[in-house]
Amino acid sequence: SPADLPDYLSSLNDAQRAAVLAGTAPGDSDGPLLVIAGAGTGKTSTLAHRVAHLLMQGVAPDALLLLTFSRRAAEEMTRRVQRIVAAASPRLAPIAAAGIPWSGTFHGVGARLLRDYAGSIGLDPAFTIHDREDSADLLNLVRHEQGLSTKAKRFPLKGTCLSIYSAVVNTCSPLDEVLRTTFPWCAEWETELKALFRGYVEAKQAQQVLDYDDLLLYWSQMVSEPLIAGELSARFRHVLVDEYQDTNRLQASILRAIKPDGRGLTVVGDDAQSIYSFRGATVRNILDFPMQFDPPARRITLEQNYRSIPPLLDAANAVIAEAGEGFDKRLWSARTGGQKPLLVSVRDEADQAAFVVEQILARRESGLKLKSQAVLFRTASHSIRLEVELTRRNIPFVKYGGLKFLEAAHVKDVLSLLRWAQNLRDRVSGFRAIQLLAGIGPKGAARILDNLDAAPPGAALLAEQPVTEGVRAAWMEFASLIEAAGASGAAWPGSGEALMHWYETQMDRLYEDALVRAADVRQLALLAATYPSRERFLSELTLDPPEVTSDAPGKPLLDEDYLILSTIHSAKGREWPAVSVLNVVDGGIPSEMSTGSQAEIDEERRLLYVAMTRAKDQLELLVPQRFHLTGQSAVGDRHVYAGRTRFIPNRLLPRFEQRSWPRADPEGVKPMSVSEARIDIAAKMRAMWG
Ligand code: ATP
Numbered sequence: 152s153p154a155d156l157p158d159y160l161s162s163l164n165d166a167q168r169a170a171v172l173a174g175t176a177p178g179d180s181d182g183p184l185l186v187i188a189g190a191g192t193g194k195t196s197t198l199a200h201r202v203a204h205l206l207m208q209g210v211a212p213d214a215l216l217l218l219t220f221s222r223r224a225a226e227e228m229t230r231r232v233q234r235i236v237a238a239a240s241p242r243l244a245p246i247a248a249a250g251i252p253w254s255g256t257f258h259g260v261g262a263r264l265l266r267d268y269a270g271s272i273g274l275d276p277a278f279t280i281h282d283r284e285d286s287a288d289l290l291n292l293v294r295h296e297q298g299l300s301t302k303a304k305r306f307p308l309k310g311t312c313l314s315i316y317s318a319v320v321n322t323c324s325p326l327d328e329v330l331r332t333t334f335p336w337c338a339e340w341e342t343e344l345k346a347l348f349r350g351y352v353e354a355k356q357a358q359q360v361l362d363y364d365d366l367l368l369y370w371s372q373m374v375s376e377p378l379i380a381g382e383l384s385a386r387f388r389h390v391l392v393d394e395y396q397d398t399n400r401l402q403a404s405i406l407r408a409i410k411p412d413g414r415g416l417t418v419v420g421d422d423a424q425s426i427y428s429f430r431g432a433t434v435r436n437i438l439d440f441p442m443q444f445d446p447p448a449r450r451i452t453l454e455q456n457y458r459s460i461p462p463l464l465d466a467a468n469a470v471i472a473e474a475g476e477g478f479d480k481r482l483w484s485a486r487t488g489g490q491k492p493l494l495v496s497v498r499d500e501a502d503q504a505a506f507v508v509e510q511i512l513a514r515r516e517s518g519l520k521l522k523s524q525a526v527l528f529r530t531a532s533h534s535i536r537l538e539v540e541l542t543r544r545n546i547p548f549v550k551y552g553g554l555k556f557l558e559a560a561h562v563k564d565v566l567s568l569l570r571w572a573q574n575l576r577d578r579v580s581g582f583r584a585i586q587l588l589a590g591i592g593p594k595g596a597a598r599i600l601d602n603l604d605a606a607p608p609g610a611a612l613l614a615e616q617p618v619t620e621g622v623r624a625a626w627m628e629f630a631s632l633i634e635a636a637g638a639s640g641a642a643w644p645g646s647g648e649a650l651m652h653w654y655e656t657q658m659d660r661l662y663e664d665a666l667v668r669a670a671d672v673r674q675l676a677l678l679a680a681t682y683p684s685r686e687r688f689l690s691e692l693t694l695d696p697p698e699v700t701s702d703a704p705g706k707p708l709l710d711e712d713y714l715i716l717s718t719i720h721s722a723k724g725r726e727w728p729a730v731s732v733l734n735v736v737d738g739g740i741p742s743e744m745s746t747g748s749q750a751e752i753d754e755e756r757r758l759l760y761v762a763m764t765r766a767k768d769q770l771e772l773l774v775p776q777r778f779h780l781t782g783q784s785a786v787g788d789r790h791v792y793a794g795r796t797r798f799i800p801n802r803l804l805p806r807f808e809q810r811s812w813p814r815a816d817p818e819g820v821k822p823m824s825v826s827e828a829r830i831d832i833a834a835k836m837r838a839m840w841g
């Protein structure tokens with residue numbers, strides 16, 4: 152009975168406890184386990200308890216492979232496990248405190264495993280990883296070499312080419328099928344695309360660079376070798392995956408190769424929250440999971456929602472029920488009371504921003520920290536107006552998703568320096584790094600890279616052209632730093648710091664706002680020092696970059712209270728007491744970009760469901776009457792008169808409380824009279840000067 156159980160098990164409900172204990176008692180079969188359940192039912196928390204329980208049973212931390220949707224999610228899970236273990240068993244606390252070494256995203260873990268096994272699979276362990284932009288650049292280079300000019304021949308753009316390539320890899324489908332089903336307007340280029348992709352693969356191999364997709368592809372190829380699969384299977388007694396509904400076929404095939412009979416394999420997820428099919432994820436993975444094994448996987452469902460008050464859950468359930476896909480979950484909440492979600496009609500996006508800020512401040516007045524509140528949106532650009540308003544009002548915030556730390560030019564500079572030092576064959580990185588030198592342009596950089604096969608960087612640079620003594624000295628300093636950093640992976644982070652320091656001394660020449668950017672570089676150096684090796688630093692930064700840069704105007708101090716702004720995609724798995732969702736209009740959600748197929752529309756509905764189920768106590772959906780479309784299909788920017796999202800048709804309105812703002816009746820916001828106002832002119836005058 153629950154009374155006899157250790158505390159950490161007695162706090163769970165029966166279904167959760169069954170999922171934690173499945174296959175862990177002596178004689179119990181440790182066959183494959185699927186936990187499929189709706190939002191807020193404790194899937195992630197159950198997984199954390201299962202990991203803690205395994206550790207307490209004596210399973211070594213490095214015998215666990217824990218795969219999550221983001222690095223942050225893995226870190227949160229680890230902390231949770233540590234808390235559970237520390238509370239339950241002081242003796243084991245130190246073991247748990249060391250963390251779970253093999254935890255992270257598929258891509259992050261893949262990168263580390265590939266380095267470990269590089270020697271056995273013909274890979275240089277110093278391989279570098281390209282982010283999407285680098286990949287597109289390399290693909291573009293190959294395209295030019297093959298004479299496939301976009302302008303002359305209307306050949307697909309580099310970004311489209313990369314998307315096609317990525318779709319082929321991640322969905323494990325042949326090119327012609329991907330073209331037919333997803334990129335029909337490119338189908339006429341099948342032959343050229345095939346040649347292009349072959350050239351791209353060859354270029355990557357020659358340069359020993361891997362792109363995001365390669366991390367999964369090489370991993371899956373690696374474990375198709377029985378020898379390696381067997382070793383990994385023995386090494387990882389337990390493989391546990393959160394958010395399984397958003398994995399793709401390649402990821403499923405990796406799991407199957409490591410755990411062919413499913414023993415020791417646990418996956419959890421929610422089919423109603425599958426929101427990554429645009430990246431090749433398929434909800435079939437989770438739906439078909441049980442039958443992939445013989446005997447089939449054990450399936451546990453959880454029905455009690457611990458997160459949200461009933462009115463919020465009712466509204467979210469109603470929205471997802473409209474899909475007619477019969478997500479067979481009847482979520483209920485034992486929490487009581489609470490307000491219906493607000494459906495707030497505002498004039499335009501400026502009013503939307505003003506309203507949200509008012510609400511946030513009012514809630515902070517009543518004691519709810521900024522950190523307990525989040526503003527979610529479909530697309531990163533939707534929050535821009537709000538960001539301006541927050542900055543104006545001095546409200547600190549952090550934005551997740553969309554804001555690309557790596558796209559900041561100075562961050563790219565530093566990464567290409569470090570990457571090039573690690574792998575001199577990486578042309579995209581080298582091309583950028585060399586041009587940081589005064590007096591070298593694209594042509595020169597290309598020639599130097601061509602000469603590199605025959606000579607080390609210093610000599611290749613000097614072969615370039617006669618230069619003055621001063622320039623020569625500067626080039627040699629650069630070359631020796633690159634060579635030193637390349638040679639001494641072990642001297643990390645010192646060698647990396649030296650290179651970053653050199654870069655800082657060049658920034659004045661490179662950027663007008665060097666001062667602001669230099670702060671980021673120093674932050675990078677600090678961050679670098681927390682990683683055990685250059686490879687780990689570079690991989691993890693490339694795969695899962697931090698979200699804030701000096702570009703973010705409201706950048707808070709670390710210990711400060713701040714508001715969270717996030718795309719819905721990046722809010723996956725998280726929860727806040729109060730949540731506002733922007734632009735809940737047709738064209739917002741569903742996005743103007745995805746009004747094509749029914750499948751796309753269904754995914755947008757699931758996105759709204761994910762957004763709504765992030766809220767614990769308060770939820771408001773904003774409906775601006777005038778909405779700014781930015782779609783490429785539009786001629787320039789344009790406003791449209793939008794309507795409430797089609798996912799909340801009239802028959803669902805009783806589940807919401809409708810408001811309009813500014814309120815029509817003057818009772819709500821009474822205009823202040825001049826005599827009531829207290830305007831501090833002196834303070835204003837001082838403020839003009841900072
Ligand atoms: P999502 O689908 O959004 O990822 P989830 O199913 O992973 O949600 P969790 O995030 O694990 O749900 O849990 C939601 C909330 O419910 C958390 O605050 C968690 O601490 C709480 N919770 C889960 N199980 C219990 C329980 N047995 N008793 C009390 N609180 C619980």
Ligand code: MG
Pocket residue numbers: 194195196724
């Ligand atoms: Mg979760």
